[in-house]
Amino acid sequence: xxxxxxxxxxxxxxxxxxxxxxxxxxxxxxxxxxxxxxxxxxxxxxxxxxxxxxxxxxxxxxxxxxxxxxxxxxxxxxxxxxxxxxxxxxxxxxxx
Numbered sequence: 001x002x003x004x005x006x007x008x009x010x011x012x013x014x015x016x017x018x019x020x021x022x023x024x025x026x027x028x029x030x031x032x033x034x035x036x037x038x039x040x041x042x043x044x045x046x047x048x049x050x051x052x053x054x055x056x057x058x059x060x061x062x063x064x065x066x067x068x069x070x071x072x073x074x075x076x077x078x079x080x081x082x083x084x085x086x087x088x089x090x091x092x093x094x095x096x
Contacts (some may be wrong), residue, residue, distance in 0.1 A: 004044045005081045006032065008051075008059055010072035019072055022063055035059050036076035046078040 006024040011017065024032050029045070035058055036049035051059065056074035060067040067074065 002080045002082045004046055004078050006045060006076060006078050008032070008056070008063065008067075009075050009077050010056075010067055011075070012072055020067070022060075022065055024059070024063065024076065028059075028062055031062060032059055032076050038076070044078060045076065046080070048078075049076045050074075051076060 008022045010020040012019040035055040051074045053069035
């Protein structure tokens, strides 16, 4: 069985590599979808949606984390995850 999990993903503007990633809990997903302007036909938000800097900051505040919109571009991304219980507490900072 698989399900969809969502992340706030920051890409370094110079290298275009993933610099940081934060899980978006299901309880926050409706607001995250609004901020990312997810189209109605992508009900599960499985796509990759660029966030304007202000929307990325708003989502980061909801997630109680800090981000750097001056150095990174942020996206709401959905991923299919195999198994019944992915670790909802995982967040990765690839800048360390």
